[in-house]
Amino acid sequence: MRSVAPIGKGLHFRPTGIRLSIKVDQQNQVFSKPMHPTIAEIDLAALFRNMRRIVQRVQPSEVMAVVKADAYGHGAVPCARTLLRAGATRLAVAYPAEGAELRAAGIEAPIHVFAGYFAEQIPEFLEHHLELTVSNDEQLRWLRDAAARARRPVPVHVKFDTGMGRVGFPWEQAPDVFQRLRECPNVQFVGLMTHFSTADEADKSFAREQLLRFQAVIDAARRLHVPFQYWHAANSAAILDLPETWFNLVRPGVMMYGYYPSDEVSHSVKLEPVLRWTSRILQVKTVEPGTPVSYGRTWEADRATTVATVPVGYADGYRRSLSNRMHALVRGRRVPVVGRVCMDMIMLDLGPDAKAAPGDEVVLLGQQGDAQIDMTEFCRALDTIPYEITCMIGKRVPRVFVNEDASGSRDAR
Numbered sequence: 001m002r003s004v005a006p007i008g009k010g011l012h013f014r015p016t017g018i019r020l021s022i023k024v025d026q027q028n029q030v031f032s033k034p035m036h037p038t039i040a041e042i043d044l045a046a047l048f049r050n051m052r053r054i055v056q057r058v059q060p061s062e063v064m065a066v067v068k069a070d071a072y073g074h075g076a077v078p079c080a081r082t083l084l085r086a087g088a089t090r091l092a093v094a095y096p097a098e099g100a101e102l103r104a105a106g107i108e109a110p111i112h113v114f115a116g117y118f119a120e121q122i123p124e125f126l127e128h129h130l131e132l133t134v135s136n137d138e139q140l141r142w143l144r145d146a147a148a149r150a151r152r153p154v155p156v157h158v159k160f161d162t163g164m165g166r167v168g169f170p171w172e173q174a175p176d177v178f179q180r181l182r183e184c185p186n187v188q189f190v191g192l193m194t195h196f197s198t199a200d201e202a203d204k205s206f207a208r209e210q211l212l213r214f215q216a217v218i219d220a221a222r223r224l225h226v227p228f229q230y231w232h233a234a235n236s237a238a239i240l241d242l243p244e245t246w247f248n249l250v251r252p253g254v255m256m257y258g259y260y261p262s263d264e265v266s267h268s269v270k271l272e273p274v275l276r277w278t279s280r281i282l283q284v285k286t287v288e289p290g291t292p293v294s295y296g297r298t299w300e301a302d303r304a305t306t307v308a309t310v311p312v313g314y315a316d317g318y319r320r321s322l323s324n325r326m327h328a329l330v331r332g333r334r335v336p337v338v339g340r341v342c343m344d345m346i347m348l349d350l351g352p353d354a355k356a357a358p359g360d361e362v363v364l365l366g367q368q369g370d371a372q373i374d375m376t377e378f379c380r381a382l383d384t385i386p387y388e389i390t391c392m393i394g395k396r397v398p399r400v401f402v403n404e405d406a407s408g409s410r411d412a413r
């Protein structure tokens with residue numbers, strides 16, 4: 001029997017947005033499935049093992065676990081707890097509200113907020129003890145004013161653009177930026193950072209060029225005696241392929257959740273997918289040849305066959321463009337999605353003499369027995385990357401946390 005992760009008091013999984021209660025016995029070991037039939041099962045033990053392997057690979061560098069966007073759709077709070085138990089020393093999110101959510105759950109580790117800020121957001125950072133990222137002149141001015149009024153040093157990371165072309169001070173301006181930063185009272189210089197744009201490509205020459213520019217930024221900080229605690233640049237791709245970018249802190253995201261950032265990177269760290277997306281058959285019927293299925297009659301049976309209806313649709317993130325293009329697993333067999341994906345339902349062609357019944361598990365992404373629908377297949381069908389797939393699973397789909405007892409929990413029995 002799989003166990004379920006305790007999250008807060010009495011609430012044992014955390015659907016983002018909606019809350020359903022499920023029954024758990026006194027040992028927290030048994031759970032009845034949530035009422036909603038479509039779930040994203042999150043294997044905390046796999047997440048734990050992925051992080052252990054990352055920690056072992058990069059040590060003595062520290063690891064900042066990136067749990068932005070609700071841990072890439074996996075559920076930020078239980079994932080953050082597991083990742084910290086597995087050896088991450090810090091967390092990162094994109095926005096202050098995401099940091100506040102972790103604080104509200106009682107998480108005390110340092111939290112770095114990647115996206116910049118507006119002046120009026122700074123009190124929210126201070127209230128929740130979140131670390132800011134200073135990326136441009138306006139933000140530097142707002143920081144200086146807020147820090148002067150703050151009652152304790154404001155923790156900041158300073159971001160330089162070395163070629164990503166998104167946010168950050170231009171790397172050539174490092175000496176000037178550091179001069180101005182030194183004049184800010186009451187600032188704690190936590191990190192000096194940059195971000196790679198092509199570390200996941202086979203050709204690493206531009207990533208190496210970015211690294212040289214970042215080295216020049218670090219040298220300028222040293223010359224001007226700005227006392228940064230960390231220098232950091234490495235995302236998952238750089239962790240896998242560019243050890244010279246690790247410095248004393250790395251920032252893995254997608255790899256923690258079990259996916260390689262592209263198919264051009266090495267597999268120098270073994271990774272296991274953490275998420276399984278499942279539903280259950282709602283209805284089974286046999287249909288005559290020529291029977292049309294779903295909106296627009298884009299598919300009709302070419303033989304007598306069995307069609308199953310499954311309660312998941314584009315409102316759950318099962319994209320409409322998967323109509324007539326994707327497979328799912330039923331009783332360990334691959335079966336095609338037929339007809340248009342609806343808002344709340346899809347149909348599967350189980351074949352002429354299929355045995356299946358309402359309630360049977362349907363796997364949309366992940367393993368069932370020896371069969372699997374793997375992430376690569378999903379990415380190809382939607383012309384995208386694993387990052388977008390896990391983020392697109394909707395908030396109507398409860399995240400159900402399993403295998404917490406093998407995820408380093410001190411409460412594990």
Ligand SMILES: *Cc1c(COP(=O)(O)O)cnc(C)c1O
Binds near residue numbers: 195237254
């Ligand atoms: C999202 C993000 C990461 C993690 O990237 P992955 O490719 O998922 O490892 C690291 N650093 C920054 C600044 C990010 O925004």
